[in-house]
Amino acid sequence: MDTVRFEDDKVLMIDQTKLPNELEYLELESVEEVAIAIEELKVRGAPAIGVSAAFGLLLASKEGDLEVLEEAADRLRRTRPTAVNLFWAIDRVMDVVDRSGDWQKAVEKEAKSIFMEDREINKRMGDNGADLLDDGDTVLTHCNAGALATSGMYGTALGVIKRAVERDIDIDVVCTETRPVLQGARLTSYELTMDIGVDTTLIVDSAVGALMPKIDKVVVGADRVARDGVANKIGTYNIAVLADRHGVEFYVAAPKSTFDEELTIDEIEIEERSETEIKQICGCQIAPNKVKAYNQAFDLTPAELIDGVITEDGVTEL
Structure with missing residues (x-):
């Protein structure tokens, strides 16, 4: 069950408001769409929100403008206040921007790392x-x-x-x-x-x-x-x-x-x-x-x- 993933420059996520009657994947192409999905509980759960926010920043990085990326981070921070993974993921992605010569590649690598690490961490936690x-x-x-x-x-x-x-x-x-x-x-x-x-x-x-x-x-x-x-x-x-x-x-x-x-x-x-x-x-x-x-x-x-x-x-x- 892939709750959220990044594919073909889109964030794909299960619309959890439709379950259990319908299994539908949303195809999100903008940070605003990702932010609304978080606010409307189409995606929810602390780790899933964090991964979604990281992928939202990856979408924004495709614009090639650091100001756009910073605005995207601010928008995502305003979605839901309690789940700390949201802020953790945003901060982690934004931190690599200041430390990399090719910030777009760094954002992509970090966002995808957050996704893969989440899966491994959950298995170890389950054990x-x-x-x-x-x-x-x-x-x-x-x-x-x-x-x-x-x-x-x-x-x-x-x-x-x-x-x-x-x-x-x-x-x-x-x-x-x-x-x-x-x-x-x-x-x-x-x-x-x-x-x-x-x-x-x-x-x-x-x-x-x-x-x-x-x-x-x-x-x-x-x-x-x-x-x-x-x-x-x-x-x-x-x-x-x-x-x-x-x-x-x-x-x-x-x-x-x-x-x-x-x-x-x-x-x-x-x-x-x-x-x-x-x-x-x-x-x-x-x-x-x-x-x-x-x-x-x-x-x-x-x-x-x-x-x-x-x-x-x-x-x-x-």
């Missing part, structure tokens, strides 16, 4: 996480942290599950629907059943407490790992509290590029999205227009609720 799972485990995951949240193939939290399945570790998976835009129902259950092929049960978000006594491990992704906790999809903190209450191990799977150890979790900027995402489901109005809705996209889980962070280098504590 490290699979070591934590045992035959007979029931594993709970939240939102989508699979191949669709990265450049493709493995993913972060679902990469752990996929590597466990490839090792013939017998596990069952429970995934939350993940309101308000249903990344768990639309994307995670799609990957788990269609790509990974593991016994999967979908539950509503509010069923987590009732099901937690039957869960053995929780594995989720992260959009930013601070020195004292993580920011991840709204609802993650609820799950961590419930896991702690029931003595269930709670793990975060995140590449080192997601770490931002200069910040505490209280200093992370949390994205607030449109009220429409709550008032509608798949275009169907479910609440009156006059009611106010608060749509915080991420929440913060402190380190004391996290048993370990699974990275490409091993499992670490915060």
Whole structure:
């Protein structure tokens, strides 16, 4: 599953707003198109956003004008504030411009390196996480942290599950629907059943407490790992509290590029999205227009609720 790739001077990416009903690839030819795709969640997940931003800069570099490239970097930085991979990838590409005689070739090499490294990192992360799972485990995951949240193939939290399945570790998976835009129902259950092929049960978000006594491990992704906790999809903190209450191990799977150890979790900027995402489901109005809705996209889980962070280098504590 190639979530995003660069081909024939275009950024090709799966339109994740169409899943699971339709698998459609977008062909993006401008930085503005890439930026809009990130803002509209056509591509989402911290690593996938980072790769997409790098490829957006590669598109801009084809103009041969450094000012255009800098404007492109500024536009991409304004798309989504919480996922640190976005800024990490942009900074990494822009840093090579100042250190290279042929900056266009340097941008292309760096963007493609970010893409290839993401795939290798996710596989190593999956191996490290699979070591934590045992035959007979029931594993709970939240939102989508699979191949669709990265450049493709493995993913972060679902990469752990996929590597466990490839090792013939017998596990069952429970995934939350993940309101308000249903990344768990639309994307995670799609990957788990269609790509990974593991016994999967979908539950509503509010069923987590009732099901937690039957869960053995929780594995989720992260959009930013601070020195004292993580920011991840709204609802993650609820799950961590419930896991702690029931003595269930709670793990975060995140590449080192997601770490931002200069910040505490209280200093992370949390994205607030449109009220429409709550008032509608798949275009169907479910609440009156006059009611106010608060749509915080991420929440913060402190380190004391996290048993370990699974990275490409091993499992670490915060």
